[in-house]
Amino acid sequence: MDQYYSLKAAADAWCHMDVRKGDVVCWPTNLGRMMGPWLVYASLLNGASMALYIGSPLGSGFAKFVQPQNVPGIGELALGPLMLGASNTLLNADHYGVYFKGMPLLNGKVSSIEIERICNGVDSNILETAAIGVPPSGGGPELLTIAVVFKDSNSTKQDLHQLRMSFNSALQKKLNPLFRVSQVVTLPSLPRTASNKVMRRVLRQQLSETNQNSKI
Incomplete structure (x- = not known):
């Protein structure tokens, strides 16, 4: 599973974000969370480098950090269609009729x-x-x-x-x-x-x- 994840992360970055050898990728995230390992594999396996920003990327400091490089920003203003991979069916079968039917429903936290x-x-x-x-x-x-x-x-x-x-x-x-x-x-x-x-x-x-x- 680890080998598959690393290859998928590198392939996604190469195909969808045009990450190539010599590029510098800046993706503010916590390395302990899901996108942290993605950033490592997506950049290094494609021969790119990581630009690491220390601190919160929500302020003007982060904008000044990336602005001198004149790089394009990738993000979404709004999402209309489903994201890639978030299909309504799995393996050509209906989610709720095949995979989710009969699954126990939990009430979350219980006092x-x-x-x-x-x-x-x-x-x-x-x-x-x-x-x-x-x-x-x-x-x-x-x-x-x-x-x-x-x-x-x-x-x-x-x-x-x-x-x-x-x-x-x-x-x-x-x-x-x-x-x-x-x-x-x-x-x-x-x-x-x-x-x-x-x-x-x-x-x-x-x-x-x-x-x-x-x-x-």
């Missing part, structure tokens, strides 16, 4: 309250839950942890593994098919403020310390 509302309805013995993102001890993305308070304290002996599976099934079916509960813990009560709001930061700290101690 903790939505997660808790679904988890509260999984088991009639549950009084309330709190959905907390807990950072793993070894680093990496936060793990979704559900803190559960049961109506009856004797229910703490319930199979937490099975409860976790039930949470996963309900969340993936009703909210987001990519959600995954990593851990379920039981608490006698949730820490709250004087106005009865769940102290999620305190709960996250407690769960993080518990996970770290369990690793020792």
